[in-house]
Amino acid sequence: MDTTQLPKYQQIIETIKEKISKGEWPIGSKIPSQRKLAEEFGVNRSTIITALEEQAADGLIEGKTGVGTKVINNTWTLLASRQSANWSEYIDTGIHRASEKIVQEINDLEMDPAFIQLSKGELSPEIFPVQTMQKVLKEAADELSELGYEEPKGYLPLRQAVSEYLAASGIYASPSSILIVSGGLQALQLVSLGLVQRGAPVFLEKPSYLYSLQLFRSSGMNLKGLPMDKEGIITKSISLKKYEKGKSILYTIPSYHNPTGILMTEKRRRELLDVCRIEQLPIVEDDIYRELWLDEMPPPPLKAMDKNGQVLYMGSLSKTLSPGLRIGWVAAPEPVIDRLADLKMQTDYGSSSLSQRAAEKWLSTGLYQKHIENVREQLRVRRHTALNTLDEHLSGIAEWNSPEGGFFIWLKVPSTIPIRLLYRQAISRKLLLNPGSIYSDGPNHFIRISYAYASLGELQEGILILGEEIRKLL
Known part of the structure; x- marks a missing residue:
């Protein structure tokens, strides 16, 4: 190791470690005197003393009056102790906050x-369709000619299948207005990175799923809780008077809300769309639980009632089929999808090709329904x-x-x-x-x-x- 470019103090430490590690100064051997080391490195004795005290603190050497300083350890972890980074400092100062x-x-x-x-x-796991999933994955794998990257918005046949699937709920989104994502959580991450300014308010139900995700606070989202009743968000509580227009969004889970389970009524959905249109407040509709109705079908999605392109719609297979498949989608105006697709390419270069093909088979063959x-x-x-x-x-x-x-x-x-x-x-x-x-x-x-x-x-x-x-x- 070339130590000549290091400061003198560090040269002394590295020389001691090198001689011990190579066995030139074995355990029990006496190292040169402080005076001799000072002459060798051209420094005063106080610099030598400081360096030796550090090595003694690391447990490599020990000095005794009348005996001198001897080597007492040659363990690699001790030799490397002063060279390792203090990762705890990096962990504590990272941009994104840890979860609670x-x-x-x-x-x-x-x-x-x-x-x-x-x-x-x-x-x-008792509900998971093991045999059908095995069959679908095998068919998808057998049809693969290669396993390369997909286009930025996702596997086209899957986007076409999603487009047809959404049409059954009254949402008309062409494949070019759909982005395939790795589950609903990634969709939210992309929204927080690409559509919301740091410090801008994000209106949402209180309580809400987002409160448990520190990621969004780390991204600068300023969460503003809105009260709810049995019909959903109380729309009269929405006001942007204190905020600059064009910078806020509203996030909602209208169907079987997490965590309360509330189903927003059709009347309340229309009220919410009207208020947000007047306030020029875009809506992020998280509809991942929609298919899990147990008594009767829920009202149409907000996106199906949206005639002004103000709703960004999120869906996923994670809650209804398999969280491990990691497949979801976003439907929104094309410029928004283009923006999110670019961000997705920057972060992961596309969702799993095999998962996308499997998802396409589930949706296009009737197996999913x-x-x-x-x-x-x-x-x-x-x-x-x-x-x-x-x-x-x-x-x-x-x-x-x-x-x-x-x-x-x-x-x-x-x-x-x-x-x-x-x-x-x-x-x-x-x-x-x-x-x-x-x-x-x-x-x-x-x-x-x-x-x-x-x-x-x-x-x-x-x-x-x-x-x-x-x-x-x-």
Whole structure:
């Protein structure tokens, strides 16, 4: 190692390490005196003393009065200790904030099979169509001539299939107005990067999924919660008087909202479109739960009622088919899609080619609609089981909604019960729940329960445990 370009102080440290690592100064050997080292490097003795003290602190050498300084260790980790970067400093100063500790903990525990999972917002493995997916993936793989990059907006046959699929809901978007993304979360990331200025307000339901994602605050999004009732966002609460027009957006989950499960009525949807048109406020419609209706079909999407190009529409297969497929889509005016497609190419150069081909087969062959019908049947049974078990174990001590679709029951506990403590008590009994506090700023007395993932037996056991823990805290 050439140390001649280093400062004298560092040259001394590197020379000592090199002689020890090469065995020139073995363990137990006495190193040259401070005077001799000072002469060799042409420095004063104080510089030598400082360098030797650093090596002693690292555990390589030890100095004793009357004996001199000896080598006491030649371990590589000690020799390299002063050369390694302090990664903790980089971690703490990165642009994007870490998730809340409790969100990180939930993400970790969702992978632990020892827990009853009433937190997971995904379909149970019992509902996953294993054999059909294997068949579709094999067919997609057999038809591949190459596995290269796709065009920026995504695999054209898939965009055509999505265009036809959306038309069934009254959304008319040509393939050129559709972008294939790696799930709904990537769509939100692209929106935050490409369409929203730092510090601009983003209006959304309160509570909302976005509150649990620090990513959007890190991107400079200034979240502004809007109150809700049983019909959805209370539209009279929307006002841009304090804000500059042309810089804000509104994000909404109108169908089976996460976390509350609320279904926005058709009347409220039309009111929302009218208010946002007057306020010149673009809408990001997150419609990933739409197909999960259990009683009757939901009202038309906002995008289907939109005649002015003010709605950016998001859909996904993650909640209805498979989160691991990582396929979703955005439908919006072409200039917006062009902008987001360019950003996507900058970030990942396109979603998985194999996944896109598999998704195209699901949508174009009728397999997807057949699968969705089975999903609804299974979710109806699960919802019925969850509501009956809640009646049995939590009547009189909690309140909850009866969702018309989706995955979630929004459960309110007495205000005297600390939600974080209830969450901890549940953890101690191997039950995982999502405290409502991760979906909203300020005090919150709610818990989000998912009936989609756990088996029916675990669903009943988990609600029983929850009831017992609430009673203990009362």
